[in-house]
Amino acid sequence: xxxxxxxxxxxxxxxxxxxxxxxxxxxxxxxxxxxxxxxxxxxxxxxxxxxxxxxxxxxxxxxxxxxxxxxxxxxxxxxxxxxxxxxxxxxxxxxxxxxxxxxxxxxxxxxxxxxxxxxxxxxxxxxxxxxxxxxxxxxxxxxxxxxxxxxxxxxxxxxxxxxxxxxxxxxxxxxxxxxxxxxxxxxxxxxxxxxxxxxxxxxxxxxxxxxxxxxxxxxxxxxxxxxxxxxxxxxxxxxxxxxxxxxxxxxxxxxxxxxxxxxxxxxxxxxxxxxxxxxxxxxxxxxxxxxxxxxxxxxxxxxxxxxxxxxxxxxxxxxxxxxxxxxxxxxxxxxxxxxxxxxxxxxxxxxxxxxxxxxxxxxxxxxxxxxxxxxxxxxxxxxxxxxxxxxxxxxxxxxxxxxxxxxxxxxxxxxxxxxxxxxxxxxxxxxxxxxxxxxxxxxxxxxxxxxxxxxxxxxxxxxxxxxxxxxxxxxxxxxxxxxxxxxxxxxxxxxxxxxxxxxxxxxxxxxxxxxxxxxxxxxxxxxxxxxx
Amino acid sequence: xxxxxxxxxxxxxxxxxxxxxxxxxxxxxxxxxxxxxxxxxxxxxxxxxxxxxxxxxxxxxxxxxxxxxxxxxxxxxxxxxxxxxxxxxxxxxxxxxxxxxxxxxxxxxxxxxxxxxxxxxxxxxxxxxxxxx
Numbered sequence: 001x002x003x004x005x006x007x008x009x010x011x012x013x014x015x016x017x018x019x020x021x022x023x024x025x026x027x028x029x030x031x032x033x034x035x036x037x038x039x040x041x042x043x044x045x046x047x048x049x050x051x052x053x054x055x056x057x058x059x060x061x062x063x064x065x066x067x068x069x070x071x072x073x074x075x076x077x078x079x080x081x082x083x084x085x086x087x088x089x090x091x092x093x094x095x096x097x098x099x100x101x102x103x104x105x106x107x108x109x110x111x112x113x114x115x116x117x118x119x120x121x122x123x124x125x126x127x128x129x130x131x132x133x134x135x136x137x138x139x140x141x142x143x144x145x146x147x148x149x150x151x152x153x154x155x156x157x158x159x160x161x162x163x164x165x166x167x168x169x170x171x172x173x174x175x176x177x178x179x180x181x182x183x184x185x186x187x188x189x190x191x192x193x194x195x196x197x198x199x200x201x202x203x204x205x206x207x208x209x210x211x212x213x214x215x216x217x218x219x220x221x222x223x224x225x226x227x228x229x230x231x232x233x234x235x236x237x238x239x240x241x242x243x244x245x246x247x248x249x250x251x252x253x254x255x256x257x258x259x260x261x262x263x264x265x266x267x268x269x270x271x272x273x274x275x276x277x278x279x280x281x282x283x284x285x286x287x288x289x290x291x292x293x294x295x296x297x298x299x300x301x302x303x304x305x306x307x308x309x310x311x312x313x314x315x316x317x318x319x320x321x322x323x324x325x326x327x328x329x330x331x332x333x334x335x336x337x338x339x340x341x342x343x344x345x346x347x348x349x350x351x352x353x354x355x356x357x358x359x360x361x362x363x364x365x366x367x368x369x370x371x372x373x374x375x376x377x378x379x380x381x382x383x384x385x386x387x388x389x390x391x392x393x394x395x396x397x398x399x400x401x402x403x404x405x406x407x408x409x410x411x412x413x414x415x416x417x418x419x420x421x422x423x424x425x426x427x428x429x430x431x432x433x434x435x436x437x438x439x440x441x442x443x444x445x446x447x448x449x450x451x452x453x454x455x456x457x458x459x460x461x462x463x464x465x466x467x468x469x470x471x472x473x474x475x476x477x478x479x480x481x482x483x484x485x486x487x488x489x490x491x492x493x494x495x496x497x498x499x500x501x502x503x504x505x506x507x508x509x510x511x512x513x514x515x516x517x518x519x520x521x522x523x524x525x526x527x528x529x530x531x532x
Numbered sequence: 533x534x535x536x537x538x539x540x541x542x543x544x545x546x547x548x549x550x551x552x553x554x555x556x557x558x559x560x561x562x563x564x565x566x567x568x569x570x571x572x573x574x575x576x577x578x579x580x581x582x583x584x585x586x587x588x589x590x591x592x593x594x595x596x597x598x599x600x601x602x603x604x605x606x607x608x609x610x611x612x613x614x615x616x617x618x619x620x621x622x623x624x625x626x627x628x629x630x631x632x633x634x635x636x637x638x639x640x641x642x643x644x645x646x647x648x649x650x651x652x653x654x655x656x657x658x659x660x661x662x663x664x665x
Contacts (some may be wrong), residue, residue, distance in 0.1 A: 107580045107583050107584075108571065108574075108580075126665065128665075152663075274663070276663075276665070277663045344610070345609075345610035348609060348610060349582050349583070362609070363608065363609040364608075364609075365609070365610075366606075366607030366608060366609070366610065366611055366612050366613055367610050367611075367612060368612055369571075369572075369612050392663075402663065423664060424612060424613075424614070424616060424617055425568055425612070425614045425616070425617025425618060426617060428568055428569070428571050428572065428612070428617075429567050429568055429571070431571040432566070432567070432570050432571035464571070466571075466572060466612070467571065467572070469583065472583055472584075472610055473610065473612070474665075475665070477607065477612065477613065479606060479607070479613075509664065509665040510665060
């Protein structure tokens with residue numbers, strides 16, 4: 001690979017783009033150029049054009065989650081004959097929303113029917129969309145799914161750390177106070193050292209002044225002595241108002257650097273949000289399943305619901321899928337090709353005809369235990385009593401992960417908040433409890449943060465993705481070894497079988513991963529059909 | 533009803549806390565198993581057919597202890613990784629419980645075995661981010 005000279009490199013790149021254009025059209029070639037730094041877009045933004053059409057080639061799609069729905073919609077649009085088998089009685093896969101009447105029976109026999117009041121819901125699957133997931137946003141725009149802001153970070157929200165030390169231990173504190181104090185104290189230390197020339201080895205004398213100015217700005221320091229003595233952004237002890245009382249109000253007093261450090265609450269602070277987690281994100285108005293329902297309006301007629309795949313057979317001529325239909329009867333469906341979006345955790349249990357390396361690769365991935373719980377509160381005390389409008393209560397309580405306040409229905413009477421969002425071993429632990437005990441666990445934790453919590457609680461709906469029969473996990477978790485050895489094998493077709501889903505993307509657990517994986521696989525399938 | 537039960541539980545919490553603190557003893561392999569594993573593999577070790585494999589009578593839990601440890605530490609084929617959630621001492625307790633429970637006849641694994649698997653797997657516990665998805 002390394003020996004090629006400059007000219008070889010140029011030719012290789014050109015061939016690469018030509019190859020992309022041949023099966024994916026110009027947009028895919030442009031996405032490829034972008035990936036190599038040629039700068040057209042930040043992510044794959046549009047489906048492959050499937051030029052020339054499918055001319056009635058038959059494709060069976062297994063699973064009506066976002067990968068399957070995407071494949072069905074795009075293939076049908078371009079002249080393929082598509083049928084979809086879906087194990088559940090509704091489309092969407094993990095793109096689900098629980099409202100009053102939504103029923104879920106898990107593998108341990110816990111039978112829950114959501115009791116939320118009219119208009120309230122919890123997105124127990126995906127719940128927020130990053131601005132750069134242009135694939136997801138392609139379909140929300142195309143299908144007219146209205147979006148609203150999702151508050152993914154809120155300085156007014158509390159952080160609660162009970163494992164630290166000092167006066168902030170086990171005390172709800174507004175994130176903005178922690179941010180102001182941690183960064184203010186840090187900036188003060190750095191500014192003072194820099195102003196005395198202590199950092200001169202790292203910068204020019206001219207840059208030193210700019211650097212100190214930046215620290216003053218960053219930490220909201222006094223420009224004269226570089227002291228941090230608090231700042232209005234961390235809030236007031238008495239808020240300013242009219243007249244002479246409260247008049248100018250009473251400023252708040254910063255906490256010491258030591259108190260902030262020992263509390264552990266600084267763990268919630270970073271210079272910038274992570275790639276996947278912006279301060280504000282997007283969510284469909286009325287629940288994430290609006291995305292699934294929009295797809296369903298387009299391709300719902302192609303879906304056979306309550307149809308559980310049992311066998312996948314293939315030969316040189318086509319594929320045969322054996323399944324159990326809604327009446328429990330064995331049935332079969334034949335097609336030229338199969339796009340299988342069944343999670344690998346579930347597909348392992350299906351009688352699948354595939355090559356040995358392919359089946360071995362399927363063993364190379366783990367699935368995450370993931371728990372969520374929606375708690376209906378009779379009063380929006382977080383807004384009314386604490387003035388917190390959306391965002392998360394970051395905490396270090398095991399099994400809770402994140403408590404999240406709804407970014408919808410502001411100032412209405414009731415609300416459903418996310419009582420925990422936990423994954424891994426902590427989630428496995430809590431999932432062994434009955435739904436009533438899970439709710440009790442979540443309410444007891446929230447009570448430590450909000451004194452109104454238990455008293456306001458009305459009912460709960462909990463979901464454990466690893467205990468959901470047709471998921472057996474929240475998302476695929478690839479090890480570094482698995483990514484190297486198993487993942488590339490599964491990204492290629494095995495005979496007439498193409499896998500697609502979040503598990504075959506580097507956007508694992510995101511709807512965009514499912515959509516873009518489907519785009520990629522139908523692009524490959526189409527290139528093969530055109531070449532045949 | 534559920535709400536009332538929870539309020540009652542909260543009211544009783546200080547008492548319960550005092551009691552459990554007084555009786556604090558390291559959890560046994562059996563209780564660690566019940567806590568961390570039973571949601572899927574069940575307290576009976578029989579698993580859930582078609583979803584979660586039985587551990588009772590399973591060759592993997594009676595064979596090489598290091599192989600078994602590697603599955604629990606790294607995850608595999610649907611089984612999640614527990615490397616960030618369980619210490620080597622806890623893993624030793626759980627594995628030995630499973631290897632001897634329900635008629636299983638696996639030889640015991642040692643703390644050193646578990647630690648060496650963790651080191652080999654380069655599976656040092658690392659802090660998770662605040663958010664995922």
